[in-house]
Amino acid sequence: MQTFKGTKIVNGIAIGKIKIYKAPVYEINEELVSDIAAELERFEAARVKVQEDQNALYEKEIKEGHKDTAGIFEAHAIMLDDEDLIDSCKEIMSEGHTAEFAVRDGFEAAAEMFRNMDDEYFQARSADVIDLKNSMLDVLFGADTANLQGTEPAILVAEDLAPSETVKLDKSLLLGLVTRQGSSNSHTAILARSMNWPTIIQCHDITDDCDGKFAILDSYNSCIYVEPAQYVIDELTAKQHEDREKEAKLQQLKGKPSETKDGYKVRLYANIGGPKDINAVIENDAEGVGLFRSEFVYLDSKTDPTEDEQFAAYKKVLEGLAPRLVIIRTCDIGADKTIDYMKLDKEENPALGFRAVRICLNRREFFKRQLRALLRASTFGNLGIMFPMIISKWEVQECKEILEECKKELQAEGKAIAEKIEIGIMIETPAAALCADELAEEVDFFSLGTNDLTQYTCAIDRQSANLERFSDTHHPAVLRLIRETIEAGHRHNTWVGICGELGADPELTEEFLKWGVDELSVNPKSILPLRDRVRNADLSKHKEDKSPAAQAEAGKPKGLLGRLFS
Ligand code: PEP
Ligand code: MG
Numbered sequence: 254m255q256t257f258k259g260t261k262i263v264n265g266i267a268i269g270k271i272k273i274y275k276a277p278v279y280e281i282n283e284e285l286v287s288d289i290a291a292e293l294e295r296f297e298a299a300r301v302k303v304q305e306d307q308n309a310l311y312e313k314e315i316k317e318g319h320k321d322t323a324g325i326f327e328a329h330a331i332m333l334d335d336e337d338l339i340d341s342c343k344e345i346m347s348e349g350h351t352a353e354f355a356v357r358d359g360f361e362a363a364a365e366m367f368r369n370m371d372d373e374y375f376q377a378r379s380a381d382v383i384d385l386k387n388s389m390l391d392v393l394f395g396a397d398t399a400n401l402q403g404t405e406p407a408i409l410v411a412e413d414l415a416p417s418e419t420v421k422l423d424k425s426l427l428l429g430l431v432t433r434q435g436s437s438n439s440h441t442a443i444l445a446r447s448m449n450w451p452t453i454i455q456c457h458d459i460t461d462d463c464d465g466k467f468a469i470l471d472s473y474n475s476c477i478y479v480e481p482a483q484y485v486i487d488e489l490t491a492k493q494h495e496d497r498e499k500e501a502k503l504q505q506l507k508g509k510p511s512e513t514k515d516g517y518k519v520r521l522y523a524n525i526g527g528p529k530d531i532n533a534v535i536e537n538d539a540e541g542v543g544l545f546r547s548e549f550v551y552l553d554s555k556t557d558p559t560e561d562e563q564f565a566a567y568k569k570v571l572e573g574l575a576p577r578l579v580i581i582r583t584c585d586i587g588a589d590k591t592i593d594y595m596k597l598d599k600e601e602n603p604a605l606g607f608r609a610v611r612i613c614l615n616r617r618e619f620f621k622r623q624l625r626a627l628l629r630a631s632t633f634g635n636l637g638i639m640f641p642m643i644i645s646k647w648e649v650q651e652c653k654e655i656l657e658e659c660k661k662e663l664q665a666e667g668k669a670i671a672e673k674i675e676i677g678i679m680i681e682t683p684a685a686a687l688c689a690d691e692l693a694e695e696v697d698f699f700s701l702g703t704n705d706l707t708q709y710t711c712a713i714d715r716q717s718a719n720l721e722r723f724s725d726t727h728h729p730a731v732l733r734l735i736r737e738t739i740e741a742g743h744r745h746n747t748w749v750g751i752c753g754e755l756g757a758d759p760e761l762t763e764e765f766l767k768w769g770v771d772e773l774s775v776n777p778k779s780i781l782p783l784r785d786r787v788r789n790a791d792l793s794k795h796k797e798d799k800s801p802a803a804q805a806e807a808g809k810p811k812g813l814l815g816r817l818f819s
Contacts, residue, residue, distance in 0.1 A: 255479040257459040259431060262442045265451030266493040267429025267470040271463045272407035276387060277396050281357055285349035296342060296352040299392040303385065304333045310420055321532040322444050325416045329385055338363050353393050360386035377436050384415030402426055408470050410459055414441045429470040431456050431477055503781040507538040511784045515793040517766055521783055522774040524752060528566055531573040533777035541578040543700060543774020544752040545570060548585045557594055563626035571634025580637035580677065583623055585609040589716055604714065609642035614651055624659040631671035639677045639700060644684040649695045681705035686734035689741035699742045703753025707731050726755065736768045743769060750774055762786045767795055
């Protein structure tokens with residue numbers, strides 16, 4: 254048995270033969286030719302053909318409901334109209350080189366430019382240019398690339414796969430995917446995620462002589478076993494069956510209500526970081542977005558994003574997910590999320606420092622840019638706005654005043670704003686939880702940020718690995734604050750959700766429901782498992798039993814509630 258290690262992209266087990274995928278290698282004529290016009294014509298014909306193919310791939314993906322991947326091919330078709338790219342190829346041909354030569358050098362130079370950019374996202378785009386180069390060469394050489402995948406179901410092993418190669422694969426023959434190169438930001442990784450294929454990348458050492466050999470891809474452990482030992486086969490076959498059964502059951506929960514056996518309904522929403530997560534929300538049947546961490550829009554940008562840039566991101570998410578409620582949290586920068594262009598002072602205790610709403614309230618113009626972008630985007634869907642790191646009522650009032658000011662400005666400019674926008678705050682400090690009654694008077698909803706609430710309540714730095722032993726995610730103090738916040742919210746008709754990691758903790762689901770939580774917002778992949786958990790819960794069994802025996806027992810607290818109130 255040989256074991257090759259890589260980097261996990263999509264969890265799963267794939268069992269079958271390996272097929273080494275080899276894209277054709279072309280020998281390009283380096284000699285000069287005399288008929289320049291003919292080469293220009295061949296180039297143009299190939300460009301038009303590849304563009305048509307990309308548009309066809311776009312249509313295909315749209316039809317199959319893969320909006321995210323469709324966008325890749327739309328971008329490819331646009332890239333093929335890029336004047337700089339076309340001109341650089343034409344210039345090479347004007348020197349007497351063939352169309353193939355011009356495509357190789359012209360597209361390589363463009364890819365190199367992307368590769369040298371600092372931003373990882375743009376670096377990954379070089380793969381798109383190479384993909385187009387290969388498609389152009391396939392057309393110019395008249396190659397038949399239809400059968401590179403073979404005819405049997407297999408675990409595909411490739412150097413790297415271009416998006417157009419990936420999308421052309423026959424999915425019914427694809428058991429899993431291994432690439433020697435690739436990045437987690439690459440479109441192939443995006444495709445693999447959206448298709449849910451067990452996938453590892455950067456599996457540098459796997460060799461071509463594995464072609465045709467029996468193997469098991471175990472991406473849970475980021476590795477592939479070639480000619481595995483019997484005990485590995487037995488163990489991983491059992492794991493695959495278990496996965497399939499679980500997955501099939503979970504898929505059946507799409508469209509089903511998130512409701513306990515005794516009829517208690519909770520809303521299951523998703524936490525997202527930006528437009529790239531729209532598909533995950535839909536695929537996992539989230540009922541809305543409970544936390545859009547808008548700081549990722551800032552973190553993804555080299556400079557302070559303009560109002561228009563922010564507007565575009567918020568609009569895309571709201572439009573893509575309408576009519577679902579999408580709660581966008583205003584910028585939560587600071588502490589562990591630092592940005593150079595914000596030029597924040599170094600602090601002794603950044604988690605207790607100048608962060609989130611504190612920055613926004615002190616940098617009014619910065620804050621107003623975001624609020625204006627949010628208000629402008631509000632007509633494209635169902636928006637909720639949430640302010641993070643609140644400790645006092647005056648902060649909420651000031652946030653609302655600035656929001657009002659932005660509304661008035663936009664109205665004066667003749668811009669449309671949605672009539673109803675729910676306003677909420679994160680409860681992630683003990684101060685906010687303990688003052689929840691007063692804060693509730695100001696807002697439509699609370700969302701419990703249990704990650705920070707735990708850190709601040711227990712004085713446990715959430716970044717520190719040394720504190721593992723002292724950290725208790727179910728600490729009774731945190732649970733008590735959660736329960737009391739829910740109760741305080743409900744006293745004032747303020748609905749209450751949980752968007753920190755605890756929201757997805759199946760051990761606590763039943764407690765949260767019992768306490769009356771209205772919404773749980775979790776990472777998209779946790780939606781269906783959580784729905785399963787909710788649907789199997791029965792809160793009626795906790796309802797007070799008035800019998801004498803039960804009354805006698807009542808003094809003896811049990812379970813989590815016992816820990817809380819004993
Ligand atoms: C939280 O603190 O629980 C939360 C959801 O916010 P973040 O993890 O982004 O700080
Ligand atoms: Mg937080």
